[in-house]
Amino acid sequence: MTPSSGPSLQAGPSRKCPDDQASHCPKLRPIVPVSCARSNHYGAHHHLGPCRQHLTDPDARTKLVIAALTIAAFAIGLDTFVIIGTLDVISRDLAISTGAAGSIISIYALCYAVFAPLNAWMFKAVSGHNVQILSVSLFIIGNLICAIAPNFHTLAAGRVIAAYGAATFTPTATALAARISQCGFVYT
Structure with missing residues (x-):
């Protein structure tokens, strides 16, 4: 996996906007891929790349x-x-x-x-x-x-x-x- 460079409008196959068009979802906040960090919840990363769980699970909001x-x-x-x-x-x-x-x-x-x-x-x-x-x-x-x-x-x-x-x-x-x-x- 490659490191994430910022917010993504497509957060995985199950979360794509219809027709793969980000413009179809105006005024929406994208899901920001979060890297997994087992021992540190303050941003330290043990490996690069977005964690699949964070991409497919809906956030609290x-x-x-x-x-x-x-x-x-x-x-x-x-x-x-x-x-x-x-x-x-x-x-x-x-x-x-x-x-x-x-x-x-x-x-x-x-x-x-x-x-x-x-x-x-x-x-x-x-x-x-x-x-x-x-x-x-x-x-x-x-x-x-x-x-x-x-x-x-x-x-x-x-x-x-x-x-x-x-x-x-x-x-x-x-x-x-x-x-x-x-x-x-x-x-x-």
């Missing part, structure tokens, strides 16, 4: 990003269906029928189905990091509105906002996770 995306996707998925078990309570609190309370599930699902493709088109020129922050913020705001809703219309508006945030988050998170797994990079 990549694992943290994937874990955060997974937890957020789970929360959004849970929010979609957890309301089913609370329809009786919602109908009593808002003095509406259980059927009317159940319509908020349909409102959420319909808005999600409409907003997901529209958001992918609308936010295609915006950085994934900013879209993730916006989507999670909208999702939280929508659910806070639902939590304090004094009537059905406010509850429905909160579910529309939450669905908009969820419909923005899911495709962006999926694309980000795919990019990380293909390129081995994370947004900076």
Whole structure:
């Protein structure tokens, strides 16, 4: 092996950018090959060349990003269906029928189905990091509105906002996770 002269955009066969084009992964931090050093963790090298383990294993930041995306996707998925078990309570609190309370599930699902493709088109020129922050913020705001809703219309508006945030988050998170797994990079 030859010594590494700096950051590499291709960190091994399993971590190449699609089509072997570094330009396909803009705004991404490359994985820096690290030489193995058994006895000294401060940079002393017993042999030259990148260690295969460091080239193929995701770093801590990549694992943290994937874990955060997974937890957020789970929360959004849970929010979609957890309301089913609370329809009786919602109908009593808002003095509406259980059927009317159940319509908020349909409102959420319909808005999600409409907003997901529209958001992918609308936010295609915006950085994934900013879209993730916006989507999670909208999702939280929508659910806070639902939590304090004094009537059905406010509850429905909160579910529309939450669905908009969820419909923005899911495709962006999926694309980000795919990019990380293909390129081995994370947004900076």
